[in-house]
Amino acid sequence: MSGAEGNKSSHTELSSQVFLDLVDSVIADVASECHRVARLGLDRDLEVVEEELRLSVEARAKVADPSNNLETNTKFVVDIFGQTHPPVASEVFNCMNCGRQIVAGRFAPHLEKCMGKGRKARAKATRSTTAAQNRNSQRSPNPRYSPYANSVNENQLASRSPGVAGEDCTNGTVQENVKGG
Amino acid sequence: KPSVNRPPTPDEDDAPESFEKDEVTLREIINVKLVESGEKENLMELVRDRLVECGWKDEMRIVCREHVKKKGRKDVTVDELIRVITPKGRGRAVEQNPKLHCISCSLMVF
Numbered sequence: 001m002s003g004a005e006g007n008k009s010s011h012t013e014l015s016s017q018v019f020l021d022l023v024d025s026v027i028a029d030v031a032s033e034c035h036r037v038a039r040l041g042l043d044r045d046l047e048v049v050e051e052e053l054r055l056s057v058e059a060r061a062k063v064a065d066p067s068n069n070l071e072t073n074t075k076f077v078v079d080i081f082g083q084t085h086p087p088v089a090s091e092v093f094n095c096m097n098c099g100r101q102i103v104a105g106r107f108a109p110h111l112e113k114c115m116g117k118g119r120k121a122r123a124k125a126t127r128s129t130t131a132a133q134n135r136n137s138q139r140s141p142n143p144r145y146s147p148y149a150n151s152v153n154e155n156q157l158a159s160r161s162p163g164v165a166g167e168d169c170t171n172g173t174v175q176e177n178v179k180g181g
Numbered sequence: 182k183p184s185v186n187r188p189p190t191p192d193e194d195d196a197p198e199s200f201e202k203d204e205v206t207l208r209e210i211i212n213v214k215l216v217e218s219g220e221k222e223n224l225m226e227l228v229r230d231r232l233v234e235c236g237w238k239d240e241m242r243i244v245c246r247e248h249v250k251k252k253g254r255k256d257v258t259v260d261e262l263i264r265v266i267t268p269k270g271r272g273r274a275v276e277q278n279p280k281l282h283c284i285s286c287s288l289m290v291f
Contacts, residue, residue: 023274031262034245038254
């Protein structure tokens, strides 16, 4: 090593080395700290990840295991409160439309018939309302709840008032009920 | 007044081995001088603070955590962690502190 430039570069070189020695000390400190945290289980996030990993492995094993009797479990699944629910609701109550006693699990299909979604029900409702209207007044609200026309009613419309659409339930008046004034 | 036995002054011949030996010896001398004068403590504190400030320590801790996650926390040793972070640690420290590693001023004491 000779000359001023040599000295400068060696100075820089040397100070780099000194700096790196200091950095090595800090590295050792950081490593020691992290090692301590790891061994003592102080890193909560790490614990959570480990636990979840373990549970997922367990669950996978359970599903893959053919000896597990899975059929018995599907009907009586336990919820988070520990309760089991049968697949069909068994409670009985009174239908608010017709007043009959209905099993809760069968309420939807009952209501379809009861309130007139089906062809027969709607035709039935129209016929009974028509009869009532003829007895009482010429104007009455349309008992039909569905926007879809069915062939029976269309025929009635066509024969009585060809020009009237009469589909809108909210209007109320339907010309078909008027029998020649 | 030197309180430590200085190693013998190396000869003038420029054999490559002795050049490296020079450097190592010089580093040792510097180290000793730094400790003696109390400068090393100051420098250590400076470097430590700086490395925390620039986010270097957090980076190293993340690397450690990743390694621990991979290996499982019960198996890890300190040496292992040191080995894992040293290359990146040195590199990043120099990258983020280009001025700091020119501590020539302190060395001018000699």
